[in-house]
Amino acid sequence: MNFYLKYFIIAIGLFAFSGFFALFGVYAERKVSAFIQDRLGPTETGKYGVLQTVADVLKLLIKELIVPAAADKLLFMLAPAIIFIAVYMGFAAIPWAPGIAPSNLNLGLYYIFAILSIETLGILMAGWGSNNKYSILGAMRSAAQIISYEIPAGFAIISVVMIAQTLNLQTISVQQGILSTEKASFLGIWDVSGHGGILAWNIFRAPHLIIAFVIYFIASLAESNRAPFDIPEAESELVAGFHTEFTGMRFAFVFLAEYSMMFLVSMVGVILFLGAWNTPLPNIGSVRLADWTTGAAWGILWTVIKVLLLVGVQMWIRWTLPRLRVDQLMNLCWKVLTPLAFLCMLVSGIWRLWVM
């Protein structure tokens, strides 16, 4: 029974974490946008407005749940749950620190890729269930965008898998630091197995993965429907896209899913390209910085720092770049990112065969 109890506790913990992260994320988003647009952002509720999102959540909790008269009630009510659960299930396979992962799956990476594609179905369900032109248009735009951008993202991921030779996220993480049992070399020439740190991260073990990382990052922005790829919820044309009709907790679940998705795609990016839970500090001679800063607690710290940096970049991009038009969006995907991702995959093969 203890075996199952452990998994229940982990699942509840992850749910609590995604809730807290959404609270923090919304507050950070508002402060970052305020800074970029030279405003102050929330200031009234609590010191520096830190309680603003808590107040927002309380408001959402006591709001009335409205189901439009013409909506398909079942689909309308189930959609936010499916959108959120699809993202939440992705957290099951992600390692946080050496030896600490909710589930150490052999196929962890592939599993996450598959589970995230269910989110599209939830969005289509919300769009159809609302029975509203804006919602349907938003849902269709979102589905078209996510399906298209899955291709460059997939090939960027494959080029990492070809270097790492495994789909197990924990193994991929271990390979990028001093705990690795195989040889790691910086840029393919300098053996850094004993040094570790930033030198052994995937993007430096095989430098073409820097391009793959940029491709993955852009595609992940599109998959989480964030600006500059937010035509699914373009407020100037579609009111709010697929979640126009949602109120109260249902709306909160859609938002929770968006912020969890931001965290999840950043975390996958960190694990695949930026050394996962490994420290960025290398061993230099007798100063064993990497040895000192590796461990379970350190691992969680490094993961969170790296992921929050990436989430910060996502917010920075959202409030800096204008929205892409739909033809520009598809041009970028099919004519720029996809060929580049194919090229990365080719180079990965060559790199694995002749350089590593």
Place this chain on the structure above:
Amino acid sequence: MTMAQALFYLMAFIALASALFVAASKSLVRSVFMFFVTLMALAGLYVLALADFIAITQIVIYIGGILVLILFAFMLSGRETLANLQQQDNRFISIGKLPALLLAVVFFMVMINILFKTDVNHLLWLSKAIAHKNVFSPSDATVSNIGINLMTRYLLPFEAMSILLMMALIGAAHLSRKEKKA
């Protein structure tokens, strides 16, 4: 009953019940969403059979790809067209459905027949595999095995399939291309 057996019966029940709903429901869109439940239950059955790679591939291709495409077609066609489609004779048994019913009954008889004729618990190849320790354990990685087999033993079918998909792609691109104005 072990945990695995209980899970098997649960998944099998969900798969069958939701598949029945898909076939019998009057609302086309709802039956597509119910098909999602069927596919997830099937993926669960694959996992119980230690075919985890197949399970995840099923989710990627059928749910992430085909189901979303079907829904896409529905949304492009609009509610009026769908309503026309649903205006068919929806009685469960009718003269138009006789051939299908016949086929289904015959097929069911064949399956029942096979089920009773084979001794499932003492299959020859199964006991041979167990005797030779040629079995998978739940923690084994199946991907490398699949990859090696695809690239050696099943290379020809694999390549033939890739050519078929290529033909489909080229055909789709040709159909959707705008004609040049002469």
